[in-house]
Amino acid sequence: MTEQEIKDIVRGVLTGMGSASSTASAPASSATASKGDLMGVFDNIEDAIAAAKAAQKEIQPMPLEFREKIIANIRKKTLENAKVLAEMGVEETKMGNVGHKILKHQLVAEKTPGTEDLQTIAWSGDRGLTLIEQGPFGVIGAVTPSTNPSETVICNTIGMLAAGNAVVFAPHPGAKNVSNYAIDMVNRACVEVGGPANLAVAVKNPTMEVSQTIFSHKDISLLVATGGPGVVTKVLSSGKRAIGAGAGNPPVLVDDTADIKKAAEDIVNGCTFDNNLPCIAEKEVIAVDTIADELIYFMEQNGCYHANKDEVEKLTQTVFVNKNGRQTLNRDCVGRSAKVLLSKIGVSVGDDIRCIIFEGNKKHPMIDEELMMPILGIVRVKDVDEGIETAVELEHGNRHSAHMHSTNVNNLTKYGKALDTAIFVKNGPSYAALGFGGEGYTTFTIASRTGEGLSSAKTFTKSRRCTMCDSLCIR
């Protein structure tokens, strides 16, 4: 398929989204998608929740092998649709980078754990056999972000389904089309292998009122929020069990024992991945004074534009806007490339420029705030201890992600303990923590705030003890 054909499909799908409704028969979840109905996408939230509840009743008694069959088909369709989903995401949200979004979908398809993640614990002895098994919650309400919209929908669906749940999504309104397209895709994958429709549902037009209904609905027993601090606080105050995957502002510290050339490469690669949209991505650099100049030199060699004082001032005026007397992020800058950001302040650069760097004080707003743009402020510190202190301050107690380049295990250990984050990448780009060029499984819901860490199928289960007295022990 040519680039143009894919673009035409994306445009066709986005145009047709306005007329989507709850039932469907056209094969929309492939590269041949066209205008029409989306499976699992309803006009009304009550209908959506009722449909998910009915689907969950079918999923729960299914053999795990059958759940795996559905998941295998979701993985397959995600790989087939990676490019379409990536193009749709960029076109709708105006954020990120198509190539990197394709990689993110491939990662979700290949490395999100399925039913193998559910482990049984057993005690067997004279008084019989006791098992702890992980059962589903039932219907989960999941809020998803604009930054990794379809990636999160697909990743959450795989984990939640593996655990035997159905899911009602509340996608970000600014990414509703691509999110709902992904919901349609997972449902079609399920139906195609003989499973129920509506294992994942949403409404055509997600609003705050729709989310509120989900948060308080009697048929929803677990809430999962992937997003900024506002939504995580909302679900945590809902009165239901909630998993909060909130904001970060990951610092990366480079000490004087690091391989500086490699550190520069890794930091720029991590920071610029999908234009810095991932919550785990390097958001500011802290460099020990003795290696700071060398680090900056190698960052410049790796596609960084070193902004001068005047340009930093102009950028600051551009990336923040005053909203009701409060300085907030300019959404027109979030997830944009370095080239686009520089063009907004009248600086023209080539495609080789991937990142903007500047030296600044830790209090500088473009260092202190989570920008989600390929802009890296560099804070110079006298030694590693001051670096650790600065990193703790800039991470703001999110306990989300922090990274470090060092060959001194004592420094690494001290940093890890002080930061106390769900993710700590040592001597690599931040995305290694998602299993991309690093060991381990992937997720796009990192439960930093509530402590589950990188979510997977077992995160979406409840623990059940099953005891047989005086029997079934055959030792």
Ligand code: NAD
């Ligand atoms: P956002 O907070 O604007 O929106 C996230 C979701 O929450 C959206 O669906 C939105 O509609 C909803 N929402 C926001 N406020 C709400 C409220 N008061 N009530 C109900 N729903 C509400 O975030 P975004 O711009 O889409 O995503 C970026 C943010 O999410 C960043 O802060 C990033 O760090 C964080 N994030 C965290 C993770 C993680 O795994 N921890 C993953 C991705 C993004």
